[in-house]
Amino acid sequence: MKKVFGIVAGMLVIVSHSGTALAAVSADEASKLGTSLTEFGAEKQASADGAVPAYTGGLTTPPADFDPKSGLIPDPFKDEKPLYSITAKNMSQYADRLTPGVQALLKRFPTYRLDVYPTHRTMHYPKWVLDNTLKNATNAKLVGKIQGDGVEGAFGGLPFPIPKDGYEVMFNSSLNFQRTQYEDQAKSWLVDSAGNRSELPENDANDYRPYYDRALGQGKAPHNAYDVYHVVQVSPPTGVGTAILAYTPINNSVDDQTTWLYMPGQRRTRMAPDYKYDTPISQFGGVMFWDDLGLFHGRMDRFDFNLIGKKELIIPYSSYKYLSTPPDQLFGKEHLNPDAIRWEAHRVWVVEATLKHGERHAYSKRTFYVDEDSWAIVEADAYDPEGKLWKVGFDYTFNYYDGGGGVFSATYNIYDLQKGNYFGTNSGGPVDGRPLIKPSDTHQKENLFTPAGMAGTGMH
Template identity: 60%
Template sequence: MKLLLQLAAAGLVTWHAAGALAAVSADEAKQLGTTLTEFGAQKAGSADGAIPAYTGGLTTPPADYVPNSGKWPDPYKDEKPLLAVNPGNMGQYADQLTPGVQALLKRFPDFRLDVYPTHRSVYYPKWVIDNTLKNATSAHLAGKIEGDGVEGAFGGIPFPMPKNGYEVVWNALLNYRRTEFSAINMGGNLVDSSGGRTALPVLNVTEYRPYYDQKYTRDTFKGSYDRAWIQILTPPTLAGQTVLVDYPVNYSVADQSTWAYFPAQRRTRMAPDYEYDTPASSYGGVLFWDEGNMFQGRMDRFDFKLIGVKEMIVPYNNYRLSQLPVDDVLGPKHIKPDVVRWERHRVWVVEATLKPDARHAYEKRTLYVDEDGWTFVEADGYGHDGKLWRVGLNYHFPLYDGGGVYAFTYGFYDLEKGNYFLTWMTGQNGAPLLRVADHLSKPNLFTPAGMAGTGLR
């Protein structure tokens, strides 16, 4: 498309030969803060004005926000859609719709995208911006296999001017989501092809991101960039089961580590199979372990190719969705269109193709990453027959109190089975509480022994 060609000519879409590890030069980095934002997005708006220029993001909470309440009121609740994309008019917007979204529009006669005014509401604290600028000239890919790890980066976007698909994906994995995130009473539901609804496990979750812990420095940070503690509350047969996952910043140095605690046995065990396309058993097999938040894990089984930057209509600023009652959200075939906010944004597009000697349930997956939040907004998975199999959508929203992005309410549509699920939403005991902090509040929680100590019996 014309935009992509213009970006390539301007040097904003670059290409990378396999094996090259150099960071950008000091001269290249001068674009950051001028034509580009300090975190690597295009500062200017789109040619038609639909995407505005970046002016710093949303830093003033709405009047009804209560700090540390766990509730995030919608700052755009009074806005109305500018247009609606439906199966009848989707051809007019085809160049702004992913293949996955087009497939949903074709499959469901009442599927609709309510497109609202675009708000570039993501913002970053100064210390994250400062680290990002340093990362631009020091960060590089590392490891025995391309994409295995990152070195020379800390506390900011590692590759604000990415040169290949691996760097874009690492930007999304290391995007700014605050030091600690906790969710209480996080639920989910699977809706089958007949419209029947099955409640997925209700969870308590704490995520710790050492990569953004200011007690470390660029020289002292190492090991895991992300640690997730997940405990099942319901159903009763699974209550108390707890998983602790460590995601390393360099898989060539240390592999992903997973521990599982089973209250009936009162034992903590290593769980090495909790990765790649292993189905997440607590989700009834509808989610692969590497599909959390669209993609999470090692990249060694796929070749990640950078396609470029495109203007796309994607879910954005979805403050309401995760906190609404379940009945207001779930329809018999798909999420109710009234509750999803779509906007036009620029996204990085990465195509991952399975390596000839590798095994995975997907033969190809296409990842879409927002240019401002460096957040996965969509993931399309293709089976070995070449057909689109699953369409994943992330209903994220930026945090106006302290910066960063909430990117945990997501779901996948299975086009083969005709079902869909949505997770990290309102649990059975009411709306979830979503809290963030800039420090780790319970260090002992993130050890196998500490995990066992919190287990229900």
């Protein structure tokens, strides 16, 4: 459930003080988009060793067994075989392309394995998103009372295709292209330290992104929100009808993140102001905090986000197989089944977030790895107050090949290395005839996304 919902040399960027607007890139810099860079800011060329191929337009042709009405997303690479596998025994050969989180998992679990497949740069964008990205490149800027609080001058595309600091990369990940709306079955499981698997409350989830709603237009979103998320619980019976609605603003200096909770037993909607930062999510067994949703969600005011640069890494990618693997086959006693995870070599932006002096959070540091093509956070490593690696999270993204483009990034898992348990979302296929994932390019079920409408949608 998402939100309930080689390093480039010399690329360390020193950012200005908070409270001022940072200027957009110049027209000369923006001219790189569509030439040496793709229109969305990734490097066009292949890597030096060819492991990362040149970008040629993404995956736009569905496999023969794709049915857009089914809610299924068949794996277009199901017949491919791994190029090689990485285990604890040979990981030293690939250490320069493995994150600290991946290395920790390989060292801890003898059965953990990375099957590395040919790299496919599948992400693609419709023309209107690319056109807006080009406009945003010279118009968008960071604004707010605190650095990283918000964005101005951007709509319907990547705000910072040529990022200058960690905050811009993080906003690209928040505002990456994920279609205007989707609905899915938000199913999750928790595996405890003894290897016992428990199914967590299941939700019907609907995610609406006003930022990509062409019919709405720039600056017209409710509560200045770039994302509006609604979930209603459908199991177990004791919690059926419980609903959550969350508005995430594009500028936290203007509007705060706002969350409402509907409880069927009380028959009323109330505000839930604590659903943010490092408040544990109780229904996920405490494995994740509210700002762990989607690997990061919320305001960036408690950390300094520093851009380390770009690096070629082996990351989970084109994770169609994960999505369709039944829970009994996916969730092992210590970790996810390696057979269900596809790994590829890609270039990622690396952002290191360090807790500010005087601020409070359970994490002292977080490192985010953001794919250059989709701008999705594909991994997040989190460290405890003593600086020890604590949690390792992965997002198992995939590209929509139905012609509309975009990335789905609501399928993720988090390992708690201290407790020895882990959590994962979204697998196993449709249940009771409901679609597993249903994207839309227009706003649907508008009443679903209002506090006044929560009581009606929460009645099951």
